Amino acid sequence: MKKAVIVGGGTGGHIIPAIVVALELEKKGYMLKWIGSIKSKNLEEKIIHNYFSKIEIYHIPSGKLRRKKNIFLTIFNIKNILDIFQILFGTIYSIFILIKQKPNFVFSKGGFVSVPVAFACKILKIRFYTHESDYTVGLANKINLYFSKKFFYSFKDTIKMLPQNKxxxxxxxxxxxxxxxxxxxxxxxxxxxxxxxxxxxKEKLPLILVLGGSLGSLKINEIILKILPQLCNEYYIIHQTGDNKKLEFSNPRYFQISFISKDVSNCMKLSSIIISRSGANLVFEIVATGKPAIFIPLKSASRGEQVSNANYFALKSPLYSVLDEDEIDSNKLLNEIKRLTAKSDFNRYDKSEKVEFDEIKIRAEKIIVDTIEEDLSIK
Structure with a gap:
């Protein structure tokens, strides 16, 4: 039987796209195994088991390079030194997993959990494929690029940063x-x-959906909390706050939940406007629904990828707005909400303002699986 190992963990942004590819592989008759990170075991199992109740999930140790202001501080950072051993242990564990499972190939969604697996695939001569969700290529995927037979990317402009041959x-x-x-x-x-x-x-009022990513966002929660009394006068609000981030606020027009699992697509479709971080997965889901959005990128993300993700779409369509989290205040957010919702009939925007993005016209999982199978057929 055909067998594939999926590698993805850490955040929903790495796990969810990997699940989409895994579902396509399952349709093609592949037996699936999963490798995730020990550090995010609970989150991974919670999300993955919603789609694959019986899949076997391995959790490996994995390190992370913490980049500092200068190379000296980066090299001699004690956590970076300790994480070298985590990567080593993760590689050894991955070798044992792959020897046991004997997959036809490994598909990775990036993130540092994928690096030990990439090393293991190189040692065992197993075909390794990688996907990058963000506009810019992360450090883990820059490493994975050297070991990948094919490297899949999400934004058309990203090709400028990549070797064209793979x-x-x-x-x-x-x-x-x-x-x-x-x-x-x-x-x-x-x-x-x-x-x-x-x-x-009961009232015909617009619905605002607030998302801080799979882990929630304290910054967005704090800003929203300040204007909730005003928002509830004119809108209904569904707010994904993140685990252990419940807000002390109650109103019949306000609903908060730690994590929206299978209902996030329907909540987006019902909403008039979405306020969110701009991890690549979340941005693509929002754009796929065609709903207007206010993106508040996480600037402390490792290389500023959330800013690049949001700006890519905002520069091409008036339906998307980007606010700087260091400069935003409650009044600025409130004004932006009113500006975007005032242009719509709660759910419908002027068709002339909608942009057909090449990134949304195609189904990524089909391209990825078809390309991998074509490559596997080449001895």
Whole structure:
């Protein structure tokens, strides 16, 4: 039987696109195994088991390079030194996993959990494929690039940073439900609490969806909290706060939840405007639904990739706005919400303002799987 190992962990941004590819591989008859990180074991199992209840998941140690202001501080950072051993242990563990599983190939979604697996694949001569979601290439994927048979990327302009001989434009894998047009969206909601909140909406008011990424965002939570009394006068709000980040606020028009799992696509479709961080996976999901959004990039992200992700789409379409988290205040966010919602009939924007992005026209998971199978057929 054909077998593939998927590598993805750390955050939802690495896990979700890998799941989309895994679902496509499952359709093609592959037996799947998963390698994730010990550090994010609970999150990985929570998300992955929503789609594959019986999949075997291995969790390996993996290090992370913490970049400092100068090379001396980077090299002699004690955590970086200790993490060299984590990478070594992760590589050894990966070798044992791959010897046991004997996969036809390994597909990686990047992140530092993938680096030990890339080393192991090189040692065992197993074909290794990598995908980059962000506009800029992360450090882990810069390492993986040397070991990859094919390197898939999400933004068309990213090719400027990559070798053309092994790079393939695939876009970012987005779950199929983000592209589906459901007539009765509320009845498709799985979470009873979200469904009850939406069914209680009596006034015809716009719905705001607030997302801080899979882990939530304290910064966005703090800003939103300051204007919630005003927002609840004019809008309904669904707010993904993140685990252990509950806000002390109550209003019939406000609903908060630590993490939206299978219902996020339907919540996006029902919303009039989305406020979110701009990790690549989240950005692509929002753009796939065609809903206007205010992006508040996490500037402390390792190389500023969230800023690049958000600006790429905002510069091409008036439906997207980017606010600097260091300069934003409650009034600025409130004004931007009003500006974007004032142009719409709650859910519909002027068709002339919609841009058909090449990144959304194609289905990434099909391109990735077809390319891998074509490459595997070449001895």
């Amino acid at each position: 790079s393939v434009f695939s876009s970012n894998p987005v779950r199929s439900d983000f592209f589906e047009n459901n007539i009765d969206i509320i009845n498709c909601i799985v979470d009873d609490n979200i469904k009850n909140f939406l069914e209680r909406r």
